[in-house]
Amino acid sequence: MPIARGTNALTQPLVISVDAMGGDHGPSVVVPACAQALAALPASARFLLHGDEAAVRSEAQRCRLPLDRVDVRHTDKVIAMDEKPAQAMRRGKGSSMWNTVEAIREGEAVAAVSAGNTGALWAISKLILRMRAELERPALVASMPHAKGITTFLDVGANVDCDAERLVEFAIMGEAYHRAAHGVARPTVGLLNVGSEEMKGHEEVREAHRVLREGGIDLNYKGFVEGDDITKGSVDVIVTDGFTGNVALKAMEGAARFMFSELRDALSRDWMARLGAVLARPSLRKFRDRMSPPPAAPLLGLNGLVLKCHGGADARDFAKSIRAAADLAQSGFASEIERNMRRLPAALADAGPASADGAA
Amino acid sequence: MPIARGTNALTQPLVISVDAMGGDHGPSVVVPACAQALAALPASARFLLHGDEAAVRSEAQRCRLPLDRVDVRHTDKVIAMDEKPAQAMRRGKGSSMWNTVEAIREGEAVAAVSAGNTGALWAISKLILRMRAELERPALVASMPHAKGITTFLDVGANVDCDAERLVEFAIMGEAYHRAAHGVARPTVGLLNVGSEEMKGHEEVREAHRVLREGGIDLNYKGFVEGDDITKGSVDVIVTDGFTGNVALKAMEGAARFMFSELRDALSRDWMARLGAVLARPSLRKFRDRMSPPPAAPLLGLNGLVLKCHGGADARDFAKSIRAAADLAQSGFASEIERNMRRLPAALADAGPASADGAA
Numbered sequence: 001m002p003i004a005r006g007t008n009a010l011t012q013p014l015v016i017s018v019d020a021m022g023g024d025h026g027p028s029v030v031v032p033a034c035a036q037a038l039a040a041l042p043a044s045a046r047f048l049l050h051g052d053e054a055a056v057r058s059e060a061q062r063c064r065l066p067l068d069r070v071d072v073r074h075t076d077k078v079i080a081m082d083e084k085p086a087q088a089m090r091r092g093k094g095s096s097m098w099n100t101v102e103a104i105r106e107g108e109a110v111a112a113v114s115a116g117n118t119g120a121l122w123a124i125s126k127l128i129l130r131m132r133a134e135l136e137r138p139a140l141v142a143s144m145p146h147a148k149g150i151t152t153f154l155d156v157g158a159n160v161d162c163d164a165e166r167l168v169e170f171a172i173m174g175e176a177y178h179r180a181a182h183g184v185a186r187p188t189v190g191l192l193n194v195g196s197e198e199m200k201g202h203e204e205v206r207e208a209h210r211v212l213r214e215g216g217i218d219l220n221y222k223g224f225v226e227g228d229d230i231t232k233g234s235v236d237v238i239v240t241d242g243f244t245g246n247v248a249l250k251a252m253e254g255a256a257r258f259m260f261s262e263l264r265d266a267l268s269r270d271w272m273a274r275l276g277a278v279l280a281r282p283s284l285r286k287f288r289d290r291m292s293p294p295p296a297a298p299l300l301g302l303n304g305l306v307l308k309c310h311g312g313a314d315a316r317d318f319a320k321s322i323r324a325a326a327d328l329a330q331s332g333f334a335s336e337i338e339r340n341m342r343r344l345p346a347a348l349a350d351a352g353p354a355s356a357d358g359a360a
Numbered sequence: 361m362p363i364a365r366g367t368n369a370l371t372q373p374l375v376i377s378v379d380a381m382g383g384d385h386g387p388s389v390v391v392p393a394c395a396q397a398l399a400a401l402p403a404s405a406r407f408l409l410h411g412d413e414a415a416v417r418s419e420a421q422r423c424r425l426p427l428d429r430v431d432v433r434h435t436d437k438v439i440a441m442d443e444k445p446a447q448a449m450r451r452g453k454g455s456s457m458w459n460t461v462e463a464i465r466e467g468e469a470v471a472a473v474s475a476g477n478t479g480a481l482w483a484i485s486k487l488i489l490r491m492r493a494e495l496e497r498p499a500l501v502a503s504m505p506h507a508k509g510i511t512t513f514l515d516v517g518a519n520v521d522c523d524a525e526r527l528v529e530f531a532i533m534g535e536a537y538h539r540a541a542h543g544v545a546r547p548t549v550g551l552l553n554v555g556s557e558e559m560k561g562h563e564e565v566r567e568a569h570r571v572l573r574e575g576g577i578d579l580n581y582k583g584f585v586e587g588d589d590i591t592k593g594s595v596d597v598i599v600t601d602g603f604t605g606n607v608a609l610k611a612m613e614g615a616a617r618f619m620f621s622e623l624r625d626a627l628s629r630d631w632m633a634r635l636g637a638v639l640a641r642p643s644l645r646k647f648r649d650r651m652s653p654p655p656a657a658p659l660l661g662l663n664g665l666v667l668k669c670h671g672g673a674d675a676r677d678f679a680k681s682i683r684a685a686a687d688l689a690q691s692g693f694a695s696e697i698e699r700n701m702r703r704l705p706a707a708l709a710d711a712g713p714a715s716a717d718g719a720a
Contacts, residue, residue: 194606227610231618250587258591266647273643280636287626
């Protein structure tokens with residue numbers, strides 16, 4: 001897909017490439033979300049909207065999407081939510097997800113957003129944009145609410161086996177992302193470990209600890225943290241391998257869902273509880289909103305900016321994701337990552353070979 | 361410590377050995393807890409209570425502990441809550457925790473309960489009771505509430521690096537424990553893994569999956585589960601390594617604490633919310649109780665029954681822990697573990713070497 005193609009207006013800075021077909025609801029959520037997001041973004045913002053043109057245009061009419069700021073790019077090919085990543089890579093070319101990501105490589109857009117199949121988005125993004133040399137797969141970030149803000153938690157699902165170098169890379173990327181997304185000048189960074197003194201962590205974790213502490217990487221590294229620090233706000237960025245991160249994230253999401261469901265039951269148990277719930281409703285609603293994590297997460301480590309929005313997102317969630325993509329695209333986080341990544345080889349050498357006393 | 365020593369009444373079946381000095385509060389919590397527990401246990405139940413005799417007797421008088429059913433064993437040596445396990449092993453002999461566990465080996469008691477330093481309790485229990493041949497360290501179990509009951513989740517902290525054999529042992533022990541603790545005739549078992557198809561788990565997890573599925577071990581094995589299954593009740597027993605389990609447990613505990621704190625804030629925001637909270641209070645209290653996991657967990661894999669109660673326990677929690685110890689001691693779970701453990705070597709051989717297609 002050539003850059004020109006009569007879309008010169010779209011080569012202006014803030015162009016977001018959007019997968020109209022991704023997620024559980026496709027255009028019926030994505031198109032209204034685009035309308036909401038456009039209203040909140042600067043007048044120069046434009047969207048590329050990839051998917052079934054008829055469906056998109058019909059939704060666009062319904063929700064009054066200003067089509068002068070949107071370039072609809074038709075394709076009738078869609079990656080299914082349950083498609084295997086390997087299959088998506090083989091037969092995904094020309095699909096709405098593929099075209100959404102390809103617009104980044106072609107320089108047509110500065111960020112891509114999809115609520116489609118996570119594994120497929122990883123695989124396709126990696127194939128089209130390629131990873132930065134040092135990294136094998138994109139890392140997935142979770143933003144966890146705590147009393148005073150957000151903890152950036154990664155990797156929550158991409159890289160199951162992580163050596164020390166991988167963990168340090170996550171620290172570098174997570175720190176730059178946290179600054180860009182939350183405006184914290186010098187985010188603090190912690191490495192996830194277990195509590196008992198007797199058996200402080202894997203060898204990989206102890207080695208990463210040593211590199212972060214001694215290796216001359218420019219991070220505000222605070223040492224080991226534990227699982228409950230994720231919602232305590234002890235540090236801004238918490239780093240772990242993709243296995244542990246994925247399990248911890250899902251465990252916390254499950255615990256929160258369970259608690260909300262039990263709370264709902266408790267508040268409808270008898271007339272007193274029901275009346276109480278009615279009176280407390282505005283406060284309870286604010287409470288629920290505070291507990292909801294941001295709907296989108298970037299895939300870190302790609303040569304380009306791709307955000308994954310969760311599949312069940314509604315229009316408000318998807319609009320938030322588009323705005324998050326715009327914020328990130330306008331920040332300097334890619335170059336900050338670049339700067340610290342260049343220090344990594346020296347840092348690994350400096351920290352030297354594993355010693356018996358790696359723990360804090 | 362010889363079995364006789366004038367304590368013949370204590371060689372009756374249900375004798376529980378209790379560390380009076382463990383936990384954040386020591387005798388001021390443990391002694392009243394013993395009084396509560398004795399009231400609920402059969403008349404034949406007796407306690408050995410290890411610790412500072414003067415402090416114990418003064419508390420006993422205050423809370424009217426029936427001293428004819430309790431043998432107070434004096435020691436003025438106590439393991440500190442922050443003592444390193446290695447140090448506890450070296451200088452722990454004769455401490456209240458040490459004597460509590462030693463009573464099991466001496467055949468004076470059928471179960472031991474302590475709210476003391478977890479690492480020290482592991483180390484001392486392992487030293488005194490020794491592990492079953494196949495196991496290296498005791499596994500720690502968490503009991504997670506879900507809508508219809510309890511999920512048994514292990515290992516949550518002892519064994520950081522686990523090979524497939526270790527994971528299968530956890531499955532065997534967790535299943536027998538779940539049956540004994542919750543009266544489920546044939547508990548279902550799942551192995552914790554990550555969600556993305558593309559990268560289903562570590563090699564160890566895939567190998568354990570193969571052994572559990574094909575190896576002729578007598579378990580109701582259901583395959584892989586994910587982090588959110590812990591609070592869904594998808595299976596009765598969820599198995600993972602001690603690193604992942606510890607992080608997931610603490611992450612969930614942290615998330616629950618954070619939610620309760622935010623909920624408290626939400627319900628005191630304005631007069632409507634406060635009035636609502638007052639009306640809903642009885643229901644909210646039941647909700648909180650449902651969310652609280654059992655206060656004690658067994659250390660599995662020892663030649664003997666040792667329960668760790670959480671350090672911050674109040675008298676009600678500690679009394680519950682003593683009753684849980686009594687229930688377990690009267691169940692057949694030790695022999696059920698024995699039976700399946702004997703099948704393990706053959707099962708490992710049967711499942712054969714790793715194949716490329718280990719995942720479900």
